[in-house]
Amino acid sequence: MIPFGYQRAENVDGAVATVSRNPNAAFLGGGTNLVDHLKLGVASPELLVDVTGLPLDRIEPLPDGGVRIGAGVRNSDLAADPTIRSRYPVLSQALLSGASGQLRNLATTGGNLLQRTRCGYFQDVSTPCNKRAPGSGCSAVDGYARYHAILGASQQCVAVHPSDMAVAMTALDAVALVQGPDGERRIPLVDFHRLPGDAPQRDTVLAHGELITAVDLPPLPAARRSRYRKVRDRASYAFALVSVAALVDVGGDIGGGTVRDARIALGGIAHKPWRATRAEEVLRGAPATEETFRRAADAELATAQPLPDNAFKVPLARNTLVSVLRDLTRISEKDR
C-alpha cells in the first residue's frame, strides 16, 4: 500500500474545501470499498478525509412526509429503522441482501452509492481497464463477462454497478443532497450514476470534492407494498446477477385490478441502477395480469445486448421482474 495522509473532518464545509482543492484527496466513509482499493492498487489517494464523524448520521422525517437519510447512516441502521422497514420495505430488503452483517455495520449511505464496480478486470491492476486506466482498453468485452452489463454498455466498458441499496433508491425516486465548493445541489438518483459511453472512469455526475450529505425519500404511500429480489450465485455474500426493486399500486376489483402506478429499477445489468421506464409505461393503466407483466418485462429488455457469457441474464431479468410483479399484486389483492 502506498503511504497516505489521514484527517478527520470537523465540519462539512471544511471537508469539502480540503478535498476539492487537492485532486489526490478522497472522502473516507466506512472504508469497506476504498480501503480494499488502496490495498489492491486500484486507488492511490495521498489524503483521506474521514467523514464518519460529521453529524450526518440521522434518519429524519421531512415536512412533506418523506424521509431524510444522512450520508453517514450505516447500512445496518438504515435497514433496521422502523420507518424504513414499514414504509419503504424495498430499501430495507435491498440493504439486507448486500454484503454481510459486519460490512453493513461499517458501510455508510454515501459510500454505498459511490462503491465501484466489482468487475474482476477493474480490480486486477495487471489487466487493461478503461475505468481504472482510461484508454488502456476493456478486458471484459472479449473476456469473462458472466457478471457484466446487458443494457446501456459501450465498447469502452461493460461493467455493472454493484450496489443493491442504490437500485431500491432509484425505484423510490430518491434524491441525493450534495455539498460542493459552490454550494448545495439536489440530484435525483436516477440521474446520479452514469452510463459508461466514452468516459467509463466516471461512475457518477459528481465533481471531485462534492460530498454527499443526505438522501431524501419522497412520501410515496404505495412504497409500503414494495419488494427487492436479488438473484445471485449463492445465497449470501454475493453480488447480484440480476435484481429487481419494485413498487406497484393496483386499484379496482379484486382479481381484476388496474395498475395505477409502478416504479421499477433493475440491478446487476447495467453501469448504473436501471430505471425500467419502458416497463412502467406498459404497466400504468393496464390490467394487473400475467400477460401485462410479461409485456412490460419484454418491453424493458427489448434493447438488451448480452455478451456470450451473460445471455442468460435476459431471461433471468425477465422472469425475475414478472415474478416480483406477480407477488406484489397478489399482496395488493389480499390487502384490499
Ligand SMILES: Cc1cc2nc3c(=O)[nH]c(=O)nc-3n(C[C@H](O)[C@H](O)[C@H](O)COP(=O)(O)OP(=O)(O)OC[C@H]3O[C@@H](n4cnc5c(N)ncnc54)[C@H](O)[C@@H]3O)c2cc1C
Ligand atoms: C466482501 C464484500 C461483499 C459485498 N457485497 C455487497 C453486496 O452484495 N451488495 C452491495 O450493495 N454492496 C456490497 N458490498 C459493498 C459495500 O456495500 C460497500 O463497500 C459499502 O457500501 C461502501 O460504503 P463505505 O461507507 O464503506 O464506503 P467507502 O469505502 O468509505 O467509500 C467508497 C467511496 O465513496 C466515497 N465516499 C464515501 N462517503 C462519501 C460521501 N459522503 N460523499 C462523497 N463520497 C463519499 C469514497 O471516497 C469512496 O470513493 C460488499 C463489500 C465487500 C467488501
